[in-house]
Amino acid sequence: xxxxxxxxxxxxxxxxxxxxxxxxxxxxxxxxxxxxxxxxxxxxxxxxxxxxxxxxxxxxxxxxxxxxxxxxxxxxxxxxxxxxxxxxxxxxxxxxxxxxxxxxxxxxxxxxxxxxxxxxxxxxxxxxxxxxxxxxxxxxxxxxxxxxxxxxxxxxxxxxxxxxxxxxxxxxxxxxxxxxxxxxxxxxxxxxxxxxxxxxxxxxxxxxxxxxxxxxxxxxxxxxxxxxxxxxxxxxxxxxxxxxxxxxx
Ligand code: 13P
Numbered sequence: 001x002x003x004x005x006x007x008x009x010x011x012x013x014x015x016x017x018x019x020x021x022x023x024x025x026x027x028x029x030x031x032x033x034x035x036x037x038x039x040x041x042x043x044x045x046x047x048x049x050x051x052x053x054x055x056x057x058x059x060x061x062x063x064x065x066x067x068x069x070x071x072x073x074x075x076x077x078x079x080x081x082x083x084x085x086x087x088x089x090x091x092x093x094x095x096x097x098x099x100x101x102x103x104x105x106x107x108x109x110x111x112x113x114x115x116x117x118x119x120x121x122x123x124x125x126x127x128x129x130x131x132x133x134x135x136x137x138x139x140x141x142x143x144x145x146x147x148x149x150x151x152x153x154x155x156x157x158x159x160x161x162x163x164x165x166x167x168x169x170x171x172x173x174x175x176x177x178x179x180x181x182x183x184x185x186x187x188x189x190x191x192x193x194x195x196x197x198x199x200x201x202x203x204x205x206x207x208x209x210x211x212x213x214x215x216x217x218x219x220x221x222x223x224x225x226x227x228x229x230x231x232x233x234x235x236x237x238x239x240x241x242x243x244x245x246x247x248x249x
Pocket of ligand 1: 208229
């Protein structure tokens with residue numbers, strides 16, 4: 001069994017309720033009981049509403065909390081109705097933040113705004129999980145690499161140090177489809193080489209898109225992959241923990 005330091009990042013999206021504290025307690029107990037998983041990094045990226053509640057549940061655990069978006073204004077506090085700043089997230093116990101998710105890009109989020117969010121979040125010492133990934137038509141017309149490269153322009157020499165890249169092909173999110181191993185290896189290799197060449201560092205790269213307890217056996221073979229960003233399969237105890245267990249089988 002490999003004890004590689006692997007990230008299992010749950011992206012709850014717009015799911016959860018106060019009752020989800022039962023699920024979080026069970027995941028915490030699972031993580032505490034499985035010493036062999038001690039090297040795994042489990043991160044739960046949950047709606048803002050539940051951060052304080054879950055932080056309390058996770059206080060004696062290695063599981064970290066993440067958020068799914070943040071304001072793009074530079075101020076820590078101010079007259080920005082409905083907004084949450086990186087500073088507020090940090091104070092609430094958040095360690096990671098997902099930025100650039102395709103579901104937000106679809107609603108108008110652009111590189112300019114993502115770059116601001118990354119800069120502000122790094123200033124508040126948050127770790128970034130930057131989502132990149134192409135649509136099906138971009139994939140089909142073999143323009144994925146060019147497209148991903150354009151999405152990586154939001155990073156700088158300073159911010160890359162706090163950033164984990166999550167490669168999530170849009171056509172794989174919530175569809176049950178995953179790219180071939182060969183295609184994934186090629187893409188991960190590109191991302192790795194890009195960061196080595198431009199920033200002289202080896203990046204942490206996650207795969208996201210329909211990851212589940214069955215296909216993890218294939219996905220764990222991706223070369224240079226530091227872990228997974230998990231949507232649907234992170235919402236239930238069995239599917240999330242079986243996925244983690246199967247990774248180590
Ligand atoms: P699914 O795992 O449900 O395909 O979602 C992936 C995702 O968007 C995680 O950010």
